Amino acid sequence: MANASGGTTRCAVLVGPYQSGKTALFEALLHATGAIERKGTSNAGNMVGDASDEARKRQASTELSIGHGSYLEDHWVFIDTPGSVEFAQETRNACLAADIAIVVVDSEAQKIPACAPILKFLDEHDIPRMVFINKIDTATDTVRELMAVLQDASDSPLALRHVPIRDGETITGYADLVSERAYEYNPGGPSKLIQLPDTASDRQSEARADLLETLADFDDSLMEKVLEEVEPEKTELYDNLTEALQNALLVPVLIGAGENDHGVQRLLKQLRHEAPSATQTAERRGLESEGEAVAQVFKTMHAQHMGKMSYVRVWRGAIKDGETLNEQRVSGINALLGAKLEKQSNAAAGDIVALGRMDEVKTGDVLTPSGSAPDGALAWPAPLAPVYALAISAANRNDEVKLSGALQRLAEEDTSVNIAHNAAMGELIISGQGETQINVLCERLANRFNLTVNTARPSVPYKETIKKTIDQHARHKKQSGGHGQFGDVKVKIKPRQRGAGFEFIDSIVGGAVPRNYIPSVEDGVKDFMNRGPLGFEVVDLSVELYDGQFHAVDSSDMAFKTAARMAMSEGLPKCSPTLLEPVLHVKISAPNDATARIQRIITGRRGQILGFQAKEGWKGWDEVEANIPESDVHDLIIEIRSVTMGAGTYEWEFDHLAELSGRLADQVIEQRNKGA
Ligand SMILES: Nc1nc2c(ncn2[C@@H]2O[C@H](COP(=O)(O)OP(=O)(O)O)[C@@H](O)[C@H]2O)c(=O)[nH]1
Ligand SMILES: [Mg+2]
Secondary structure, three states, X not given: OOOOOOOOOXXXXXXXXXXOOHHHHHXXXXXXXXXXXXXXXXXXXXXXXXXXXXXXXXXXOOOOEEEEEEEOOEEEEEEEOOOOHHHHHHHHHHHHHOOEEEXXXXXXXXXHHHHHHHHHHHHHOOOOEEEEEOOHHXXXXXXXXXXXXXXXXXXXXXXXXXXXXXXXXXXXXXXXXOOOOXXXXXXXXXXXXXXXXXXXXXXXXXXXXXXXXXXXXXXXXHHHHHHOOOOOOHHHHHHXXXXXXXXXXXXXXXXXXXXXXEOHHHHHHHHHHHOOOHHHHHHHOOOOOOOOOEEEEEEEEEEOOOEEEEEEEEEEOEEEOOXXXXXXXXXXXXXEEOOEEEEXXXXXXXXXXXXXXOOOOOOOOEEOOOOOOOOOOOOOOOOOXXXXXXXXXXXXXXXXXXXXXXXXHHHHHOOOOEEEEEOOOOEEEEEEOOHHHHHHHHHHHHHHHOOOEEEEOOOOOOEEEOOOOEEEEEEEEEOOOOOOEEEEEEEEEEEOOOOOOEEEEEOOOOXXXXXXXXHHHHHHHHHHHOOOOOOOEEOOEEEEEEEEEOOOOOOOHHHHHHHHHHHHHHHHHHHOOXXXXXXXXXXXXXXXXXXXXXXXXXXXXXXXXXXXXXXXXXXXXXXXXXXXXHHHOOOHHHHHHHOOOOOOEEEEEEEEEEEEOHHHHHHHHHHHHOOO
């Protein structure tokens, strides 16, 4: 059999919901391809995958793991990814580096909808994919039931490739619907070819007819045969299946149990025959096959002793250690097996390697010797928008600078994390995909940067405004020794419409306040508005300077600035100051069986539901729109996920400032002015 990939390394990425058995299957694949002699388990903490302290502690993947092996002369790289939606950025990046995704799902029907978001991502990016229904050894739902739920989660049609063979309640093997061969599972080894038991034959013929019908949709000549009930050649079926898979039109569904090696050899065989090569993948992503070497960074890592490592897929040509890519010298090329790096002198198209010390490159960058990226190829989607934020500070005040440096590095590793400084509140804000992601990040700060940090709920950027117009006179006068100070202003402080902002009006006539001091009056006014009588930035008002006095010797910029500040400080409290809270417009996406609960969540958070509709292009999903005060959005994502098995999410944008009064306002003001 010809090497289907033309000799280059192919890459399969394991994706799917949390706890579906990806890491166990990863281990099984590495074992079956000779990369490791014995499989590790998460309990023993001796797996190739999940090698970091953070993953070991949780017995769950917190970042991707990479391993490679050979199967019948083909070289493979496997990437295991975290299933948690909070690490979805890592998973998505791995999908973009791979030739095919294996979507590992649980054999419990109720856990399957959680794979909708990743299936959606694969669909959007036309990434070829197979589904592996895992844990078939303990399945209680039938494969038929599982297929129905899976199809709801997938836009592309699914095609079941195997049916289970049962002995009473237990599944003992499977029948392959194309080859029409039956196999008996053999724990720890390849399955044994057996005679198809009579009990399975009806189910087998029915499922096979379904498969042919699905396939016929892609091929007219096959359609004719199906209609005329002529048995097609097996090679024709394989060709059709391969083409439909490689074009991401059809999703084959396999069954097995990674932990027991059930269906693992079958999966490898199918990958061998059907997965596209790196060249095909590069072409799908818009890269021509001829030209200089091209690699793309899909992961960035700041390793403790080795500095920055850029994980790349080589898409075209070959790269050598020491050569220059994007004006950066490659210092070390390493193949990867979990935490182990294997130095090599070069890497060729298809390979996945970590490049050392490419300090100026970042995830998504396309690297070439000339430094110019091929036009329109290898597009890299924007990172996921943040849905959860915390304020972070170093436990030791002296570590502040070190903390911001370390955070910058970690945000480079996970581009779905944002670091921002909220100057108004004096807080460093870290925002991302959820609590676990940020906790893991804090652990990385401790484990890799030796930094202890505190996190807190970020302050809401409340504002305040006024409701009454007043005139205010203020005079700053000091007679101390030689030079005195003198500034005198009369201002009209007046509310403006919501959103109109601040306006300074100068209506001085006849030089009551000399021209050159007027900017200082404006400065003094603005100065005060950073923190109004309630403790927050004052917005939506005008201040008109209409009169004043000066002194030929004692007046100065400083004196007028002080007078202006006094006028504001005395005047604003008399203007009926009012607290304003930011209200966000949110769009919550969730499977529609959760819509009623989502609406209750919104109401419970002082939200106003604006409407809901079916989410376009997402079968079985709704999108609920609402306005919710920012203070109540803080942990919204946690509640959305808890009623949607992790699948739901939301987008947000600032909408408006709303007046807040009563007990809630009193609490906010009291909190703000505690110790101030
Ligand atoms: N019954 C059964 N359990 C499995 C199988 N594969 C994994 N598991 C269990 O499922 C749990 C999650 O496995 P893991 O590989 O960490 O899942 P991941 O989150 O998808 O990486 C572990 O307790 C495994 O022992 C399988 O084939 N059959
Ligand atoms: Mg895992």
